[in-house]
Amino acid sequence: MLSYDEILAHLTEPSGDRLERLRRRADALRRERVGDVVYLRGLIELSNHCRRNCLYCGVRAGRRGIARYRMTIDEVLQAASLAKRFGYGTVVLQAGEDAGLSDETIAEIIAAIKQKFSLIVTLSLGERPDSAFLRWKEAGADRYLMRLETSNRRLFEAIHPSGGGDGGVAKTTDRVAMLGRLRQMGYQIGSGVMIGIPGQTTEDLARDLMLFSELRLDMVGSGPYLPHSDTPLGKAAEALALPQDDPRRAALLRQAGWRYPEADRQVVPSNEMAFAMIALTRLLLPGANIPSTTAIATLDGQHGRAMGLRSGANVVMPNLTPTKYRALYEIYPNKAATLETPDQTHAAAIRQIRDAGLIPESDRA
Numbered sequence: 001m002l003s004y005d006e007i008l009a010h011l012t013e014p015s016g017d018r019l020e021r022l023r024r025r026a027d028a029l030r031r032e033r034v035g036d037v038v039y040l041r042g043l044i045e046l047s048n049h050c051r052r053n054c055l056y057c058g059v060r061a062g063r064r065g066i067a068r069y070r071m072t073i074d075e076v077l078q079a080a081s082l083a084k085r086f087g088y089g090t091v092v093l094q095a096g097e098d099a100g101l102s103d104e105t106i107a108e109i110i111a112a113i114k115q116k117f118s119l120i121v122t123l124s125l126g127e128r129p130d131s132a133f134l135r136w137k138e139a140g141a142d143r144y145l146m147r148l149e150t151s152n153r154r155l156f157e158a159i160h161p162s163g164g165g166d167g168g169v170a171k172t173t174d175r176v177a178m179l180g181r182l183r184q185m186g187y188q189i190g191s192g193v194m195i196g197i198p199g200q201t202t203e204d205l206a207r208d209l210m211l212f213s214e215l216r217l218d219m220v221g222s223g224p225y226l227p228h229s230d231t232p233l234g235k236a237a238e239a240l241a242l243p244q245d246d247p248r249r250a251a252l253l254r255q256a257g258w259r260y261p262e263a264d265r266q267v268v269p270s271n272e273m274a275f276a277m278i279a280l281t282r283l284l285l286p287g288a289n290i291p292s293t294t295a296i297a298t299l300d301g302q303h304g305r306a307m308g309l310r311s312g313a314n315v316v317m318p319n320l321t322p323t324k325y326r327a328l329y330e331i332y333p334n335k336a337a338t339l340e341t342p343d344q345t346h347a348a349a350i351r352q353i354r355d356a357g358l359i360p361e362s363d364r365a
């Protein structure tokens with residue numbers, strides 16, 4: 001078991017030989033504990049409506065000027081049928097916190113996917129009441145992803161303001177407690193963090209990893225923070241890039257509403273840091289399912305995903321959202337595969353898995 005100090009040492013300078021040795025160690029443990037098969041989870045982005053105003057997110061309620069969409073049940077089932085056709089074992093149903101997607105509609109979708117395609121259903125639908133989680137479990141849902149984004153409570157609260165587009169969203173809830181309740185309900189639980197949020201330190205990331213281990217997460221997906229210029233945090237990130245003595249800096253930060261005092265302390269939101277986080281997650285949770293995330297593939301479309309897999313990851317989540325909606329689910333800009341069809345996304349994922357010398361789950365279907 002790695003100590004906090006060892007974790008911190010690995011995160012302090014994730015580059016060169018040291019990173020390479022860490023990645024090799026995690027890759028070997030991945031091979032030993034979960035094998036060479038890479039699991040494919042078909043991602044379906046159901047809706048880009050959201051009542052929340054997370055400062056970093058491109059579909060936050062307060063962002064004007066983007067078209068909003070909500071997939072019909074038929075469209076969702078059509079996308080799920082592709083997962084079956086491509087030989088995936090799981091679909092991931094993801095959306096903003098959309099009041100227009102009722103608990104019953106979601107339950108209906110889950111039940112239909114189970115009945116027609118016998119796929120594992122993972123949900124990533126944000127913070128919802130326990131009654132909804134229970135209803136969805138009863139309908140057949142298997143797993144729930146609830147990202148912590150950061151375990152630093154003050155930083156979490158700085159990027160997740162109270163009040164949403166409908167004005168009625170309570171102050172941030174306790175996601176750790178929520179994950180515990182989800183597990184008690186019978187869900188497999190997953191989480192993850194953003195890497196390189198303004199103000200986030202290597203100590204914060206080390207504590208995130210210790211918490212993943214404490215929670216004994218079944219799945220952990222972390223990726224670099226990618227600033228969206230049309231969000232308050234994106235604007236703050238631009239201001240923070242200016243020299244300390246630049247007079248525009250303070251004014252721009254005020255304008256962006258960014259008041260986190262340690263804002264200047266920030267780990268670099270790089271893929272190297274993401275690979276170190278993946279490798280350390282594997283060493284702490286040898287049997288976990290760990291995706292090589294879309295954010296990693298967005299930073300390096302050529303090699304990112306394969307490098308993530310060679311750092312200890314064993315899951316890829318190809319996007320099966322209909323092409324006409326993909327660009328609208330713009331949590332961060334230039335997201336990988338936005339202009340592709342599901343067939344192209346599938347083919348690229350298979351190629352990247354083989355590039356990493358691993359075996360796509362679909363080859364075993």
Ligand code: SF4
Pocket residue numbers: 050051052053054057058059060061095096097126331
């Ligand atoms: S991060 Fe999730 S909850 Fe927050 S605004 Fe974006 S979609 Fe909504």
